[in-house]
Amino acid sequence: MNQEADIHTNLLALTENGMAAFVAPLGWPAYRASQILRWLYQKRVRTFADMTNLSQRERSHLTACCTIERTSDVQIFSSQDGTKKFVLTLADGHQVECVLIPDEDRLTLCLSTQVGCTLDCGFCLTGTLGLQRNLRAHEIIDQVLLAQDHVGKGERLTNLVFMGMGEPLANLDAVADAVARLTNQTWGLGFSPRRITISTAGLASRIKDVAPLKVNLAISLNATTDELRRQIMPAANRLHSLQALLAACRAYPLAERDRLTFEYVLLADVNDHADDATRLIKLLRGLRCKVNLIAFNPFPGSPYRRPSDGAIETFQDTLRKGHVDVYLRRSRGRDVLGACGQLGRIEGAKASVALTQIETRC
Numbered sequence: 001m002n003q004e005a006d007i008h009t010n011l012l013a014l015t016e017n018g019m020a021a022f023v024a025p026l027g028w029p030a031y032r033a034s035q036i037l038r039w040l041y042q043k044r045v046r047t048f049a050d051m052t053n054l055s056q057r058e059r060s061h062l063t064a065c066c067t068i069e070r071t072s073d074v075q076i077f078s079s080q081d082g083t084k085k086f087v088l089t090l091a092d093g094h095q096v097e098c099v100l101i102p103d104e105d106r107l108t109l110c111l112s113t114q115v116g117c118t119l120d121c122g123f124c125l126t127g128t129l130g131l132q133r134n135l136r137a138h139e140i141i142d143q144v145l146l147a148q149d150h151v152g153k154g155e156r157l158t159n160l161v162f163m164g165m166g167e168p169l170a171n172l173d174a175v176a177d178a179v180a181r182l183t184n185q186t187w188g189l190g191f192s193p194r195r196i197t198i199s200t201a202g203l204a205s206r207i208k209d210v211a212p213l214k215v216n217l218a219i220s221l222n223a224t225t226d227e228l229r230r231q232i233m234p235a236a237n238r239l240h241s242l243q244a245l246l247a248a249c250r251a252y253p254l255a256e257r258d259r260l261t262f263e264y265v266l267l268a269d270v271n272d273h274a275d276d277a278t279r280l281i282k283l284l285r286g287l288r289c290k291v292n293l294i295a296f297n298p299f300p301g302s303p304y305r306r307p308s309d310g311a312i313e314t315f316q317d318t319l320r321k322g323h324v325d326v327y328l329r330r331s332r333g334r335d336v337l338g339a340c341g342q343l344g345r346i347e348g349a350k351a352s353v354a355l356t357q358i359e360t361r362c
């Protein structure tokens with residue numbers, strides 16, 4: 001084998017086929033590939049010495065030629081409500097965040113897919129960062145491995161939502177690769193696709209590409225006219241009109257008992273009027289869906305305000321009367337800037353400023 005070419009191969013970056021192709025020329029038995037994958041994903045080892053069902057010679061070879069690229073630079077912020085925000089520093093120094101949200105019998109992890117974001121939604125701090133770069137599949141997976149490392153003994157993540165920093169459909173190849181590893185039952189993390197939700201701010205042309213992944217799809221709507229959507233989600237609306245977005249949703253091949261989720265961030269005096277609720281009812285008519293309302297989480301410099309509890313309740317009531325299945329999402333982790341619209345980079349004085357967007361979004 002060509003040792004030079006294999007130096008510093010990051011095994012966590014390899015797909016299942018990639019791992020098989022890596023093992024074959026070494027003359028190792030083919031099952032070594034799934035053994036290594038199990039160590040990486042199921043046992044979450046960080047060193048080759050821990051791969052105890054490999055021979056000493058094999059472990060030494062991996063140690064000499066390969067890496068397991070997982071971040072060890074992590075800051076953890078714990079909220080009084082049990083939410084934990086993890087700020088991961090990547091190999092190139094960029095930072096991304098993920099948020100662990102315990103809720104009754106659920107333990108949900110909100111994942112980031114980009115450093116910064118392709119889009120520029122006005123209610124989201126991440127949108128102000130611009131796109132720095134896409135995350136690679138193993139950097140998405142690392143967020144899950146890291147969170148699992150930090151949950152209590154016997155606890156297990158139950159749900160994964162791609163709603164952190166970034167627009168998942170703008171990095172769909174890496175997201176799909178990550179989902180494949182997260183759902184693999186043999187050597188991967190064994191999540192049911194039904195426990196995974198991918199959220200988009202409205203990349204209508206790519207929505208159909210989510211269907212083969214068999215995960216849940218959420219759409220961050222937030223406006224009932226193009227005029228308003230242009231104002232609060234300019235880039236998303238420039239790419240696809242509301243009509244095009246809803247057409248893509250209507251064409252989405254939902255499995256029999258599935259439904260779409262529409263996220264709607266309520267912004268005081270912007271999109272929380274009775275007319276907005278009435279238009280929303282009409283727009284969603286005939287779609288198998290539910291609506292999640294999220295009261296805006298303010299961040300410094302944002303032009304938007306959180307509506308009063310009364311206004312939120314009235315909006316919700318109007319939807320209910322219009323036979324829309326509607327839920328109000330509780331904000332979690334606001335004291336550690338881990339709530340919707342509050343993810344981003346922590347940097348000196350900016351530590352007290354919101355970072356990205358967690359659940360408010362896509």
Ligand code: SF4
Nearest residue numbers: 117121124127166361
């Ligand atoms: S809400 Fe989502 S898509 Fe919009 S800017 Fe924030 S992270 Fe990007």
